[in-house]
Amino acid sequence: MTGRVSGRPGAAVNDGEDQGSMVGEPRAAMDLSELQQIRLAKATALREVGYDPYPTRARRSHRVDEALARFAQIEPGLPEGGEDAEAVTLVGRLVSRRHQGKTLFAHLRDGSGELQLYVRRDDIGVDEFDRLLKLYDLGDFVQAEGHLFRTRMGEVSLRVGGMTMLAKALNAPPEKWHGLQDTETRYRQRYADLIANAEPRRVFATRTVVIRTIRRFLDDRGYLEVETPTLQPLYGGAAARPFTTFHNALGQTFYLRIADELYLKRLIVGGFERVYEITKDFRNEGIDRNHSPEFTMLEFYEAYADYLTMMETVEALVVQVTREALGSARFTFQGHEIDVSPPWPRRTLREAIRDASGVDYVAHPDQACLLAAARAAGADVSEGTVWPRIVDELLKQFVRPNLIQPTFLVDYPVELSPLAKRKPDDPTHVERFQPYLGGGEIGNAFTELNDPLDQLARFVEQQRDRDAGDQEAMPIDEDYVNALMYGMPPTGGVGIGIDRLVMLLTDQPSIRDVILFPAMRALPTARPTGEEVAAANRGGSGAE
RNA sequence: GGGCCGCUAGCUCAAUUGGCAGAGCAGCUGACUCUUAAUCAGCGGGUUGUAGGUUCGAGUCCUACGCGGCUCACCA
Incomplete structure (x- = not known):
């Protein structure tokens, strides 16, 4: 793996041999976009106040679908707008965010679905609320602990008592409403396509x-x-x-x-x-x-x-x-x-072709004869086409499009x-x-x-x-x-x-x-050189 | 391989006849304690795919190249 730290593949920014550098070191930042640099600075800021932007372990008590199932079970016993007494811990990616004064709504997505987070400054304290607003971005992976409840608008949500960063994202996710549209990027960067669409x-x-x-x-x-x-x-x-x-x-x-x-x-x-x-x-x-x-x-x-x-x-x-x-x-x-x-x-090929084109290939056993018949029927067949290919063409042009x-x-x-x-x-x-x-x-x-x-x-x-x-x-x-x-x-x-x-x-x-x-x-910069190909063929790739 | 179309800010898209390259989202600063495309005020952000050419002046016209899509050819 080479260290590429850019939104565009092929725009290598870090072609040196050293791999183990800490994320957050600005050595690679020269080629980061403005948006990437801002996020990188947030990761550094998190580290400075004692939070690892890429901690080693996560903890989760429920998947989103499990949390929703749990709340559906428990809700009948709760008063209107009441909270689940037991805390749950969810993990996932922040996919939307709505800040309103001293509260924050966001959606968390894991592999099983999405669930809304509801954060109140009074619940988590001024410092943590501020960190959440300033240092967390769309696309980050987080861990959120809290109690399930239903909002006035009717959405099951997690009232957050604490949130930690699991993995800081340096690339912003694609546009939230239109998603990722560019076909080429969707295929080349399927990860971005899957995030966005x-x-x-x-x-x-x-x-x-x-x-x-x-x-x-x-x-x-x-x-x-x-x-x-x-x-x-x-x-x-x-x-x-x-x-x-x-x-x-x-x-x-x-x-x-x-x-x-x-x-x-x-x-x-x-x-x-x-x-x-x-x-x-x-x-x-x-x-x-x-x-x-x-x-x-x-x-x-x-x-x-x-x-x-x-x-x-x-x-x-x-x-x-x-x-x-x-x-x-x-x-x-x-x-x-x-x-x-x-x-x-079930229909025989012969009768399917005959019914659709009027040509009975059995009645035209040689190439010249079948070619003439096919053309007479309106098929587009070139001169040298061999007999079996003509049959195939008749199938393709007359029969296949109608087999819905x-x-x-x-x-x-x-x-x-x-x-x-x-x-x-x-x-x-x-x-x-x-x-x-x-x-x-x-x-x-x-x-x-x-x-x-x-x-x-x-x-x-x-x-x-x-x-x-x-x-x-x-x-x-x-x-x-x-x-x-x-x-x-x-x-x-x-x-x-x-x-x-x-x-x-x-x-x-x-x-x-x-x-x-x-x-x-392959994009021009990602294409192996003739030398690399020759070296590979000379033997032994070195790596597994 | 041929033909047609496309490539503009991180993303989605504008830009009249060739005449100052713009908006929304995202971002940054601020306001807002039940929002969900949140809202409001302000700010920053560009080698217009690349390289040439024409022109007083090119996102726009011309040439070549790169990548992609559609289509034909090839091909189950």
Whole structure:
């Protein structure tokens, strides 16, 4: 860590090696803003009258929600405006302040909520009241002890008998009414966003409920949560370009995983019957509203199941997650009322495309023919587009935007799905489905291909596309084929993009709004130099 | 990568045709013992993203660059 003491990241004010200097030493103050200097002076003033602005320990008897619950219990036995006889001690951040002569109202926020503080000079003495007015600021963490009561205006409050500083804030919080609006600052300094805005606090709390509920759902059904490699010598399981990195001691290139699919299925080969993993995948491609270079993926695999079984599981999972997170199976996304109650309609990809565009891709089995038909239907497809891509374009341009209510599209052309098993009655299609919701897909699933030689043939096919310049085609994974040669039972598998699911449930239009610290271009001063990169690759970072 | 838009005080935003860079919040000083966007009086606060250019004069016009947003392309 370098010591940066400025509101703007990248505006380093303290690049020296010495780390242990006491806060409050004015050495770094040269580059502090006027407002920061004023707060720093207050911290120094506190110290001068014997109060540590950063004491080591805090004490708390109740969280805010516990205090409110306690008062609700006790209030019926109190006279009008009476106080709880027992003292409580609360901790948290000062988020608002209203001074009126010899009294002071303020709001304290902890992780569970907010509660009003009521301070009277007569209660705490002239000196302490004065300190409170002069040396405490919005954003400071404090500890307040006192008795609960209800104000004349009807708000449960703490009549403060004593207050101490827990941590002096040098940065002022953002504007209290408009919050922090600047998108870039909200992403780069998420801490400030969380302080200032209730919306991200709600979104990320919901995200946690979603993930917790998924775990419980799968745990309850006998799934084993496992961990597979992030650093992979060979990537696979999806169509995407990987990030590349290098292991110094092994002298070897690794790829950051683009999916965990192939490892999870190796575990099915090994004899685990139900496995899942919730983890980050990394794809080296463009960033937009729906794509982040690192994102969170759920994948789960079940032996002796097929894609029909998995559709029921997905419906049950999504409705349970929605109910846990929102208290209902219905919610609003970007103005659309969505109901995820099962069962969800199932339509084959072929008929969905045919109904929406008039093009039956089965009737146009070669590239030139399908391209002409697609264009005749009004699709925007460029000249060299390969056959499976044209199908994908038809899906994207005609079908997807209209899939607002939950829908399964099923049975995809084999060319689009190198890891899925062919339909028994139609070897040109595979048993695959994608759940659509709110105009986008939230996952991908199939009956897993377990014929090792068919799998090898599909890899070879992919390799041909690779050689033809398709940078997203999968490389041949011989070890995976070897695993399949030990025998993999019939298996159903599902992948669900957690970020997109959270976007839907929290009504957020951008994936960046559901990722706490979304990937951003480094600011000029924060970007490592070529020398630093070279040194890192030379070996040994020195630090853990 | 292309196109469009944006970047002004700590935060939220103004600034007419190119003519003294402003307000609210926050801050500072003071008044006020049930306020809650508290109120009232006064005060301070700016390298207008960066670097050039045009001009008597640039927040405003031009060029380049940086960062971001939207969008297209790419991409599940």
